[in-house]
Amino acid sequence: MRSDTLDRFLWDLAARVPAPGGGATAGLHLAQAAALLGMVARYSDGDRYARDADTILSVRNRADELRVVGIGLAEDDARAFAAVTAAYALPRGTEEEKAARSSAIGWALVEAGRVPARVVREAGQVIDLAERLRPIGNPNVITDVGAAADAARAAASTARLNVEINLAGITDPLARMELAEALDGVDDVLRRADKVTADVREQIRR
Template sequence: MDFKDKTIIDFVNELSSNSPVPGGGGAAALVGSLSAALSNMVFNLSINKKAFTTLKDNEQRSVIDALDVCERKAKEFLDFIDKDGEAFSTLMKAYKMPKDSEEALKVREKTIQEGLKSAMQVPLDLLKNLVAMMSYIDIAATYGNANVISDAGVSAILAYAAIESSVLNVMVNLNFINEINKDEVIKTCTDLLDKSEKLKKEIMLKVYNKI
């Protein structure tokens, strides 16, 4: 799959079609990439500006490091568009496997379970990466150029939207997986969602105070 290489209009058209791929997982990944890209813009418009030179050395370093991380995340999140599509397509193929004998049914069920775990793992990995990135968005809101500080806020809003979307995509697959500690996965998602919500509120408070 090569969804990340399509034009914006082509991706939107495919998202709008009757094909289940790309779907919500791919959209969440794209939104996550947009979030990272916006923080990159804030960093790039802050580094070497007059206000930046007044920061302490460790503060300047945190901004430069955050830029490096967000640049990588913007690209990595785009990769998740195809990862999500591939996982879902593999799962759909499993559901179409023959079930005309007891042996075929066993093979089909095993393949479906493997597909469900993969379809759950992709958004779970995206979720963890998105939440980790929010601490870098916080750096953008703390030290970013005041003229583009609203973009740090939009970055946080988009990241949180992608996070909540990823939780949904984890849960919808988790419900059908048999051999897994569901409580553990749910707790992980809940903890990450709570953490990201708190970070978003802290970031938005900083942003609004600077507008």
């Protein structure tokens, strides 16, 4: 996926194929959010920002890491959903085949749920960075901090949907608990993202 052109990815996204889909899009939302913060951090240099240089450098470095993580999660999601599709396609002519198919589906759904669960967690980290950078970043590109917060919000919200749809087919109680707990902080991530965007809008009105 990371070697595809944008046009190629969008054609694949629009095609009648199992993946990429919403889960991969959530990973790309995350990557775009992190990339925007990396850009703002790079514009926030020179004497004017010397007092906060260490914080800005820390934000930049972590944003660069999360950009790569987001792309990787987009790819992981596409692979995980392909595994779910393959599991549903397994034969079910005998009782043994039915049992094997059911087990494979359950396992594949758990793995497919874990990828967007991680997107939720990493989206919270992007919001952490946005909260740190917004008050000290270059005001000429501060709207990009708001754009990053909105993209991270979309990542978390979309990922939650993908965890929930996988939860619907999972019967293992421990796996269900693991994935349900991963969603506990989503509303807080969305609230914080909205606060960053609101703060940016207030800042540019001054």
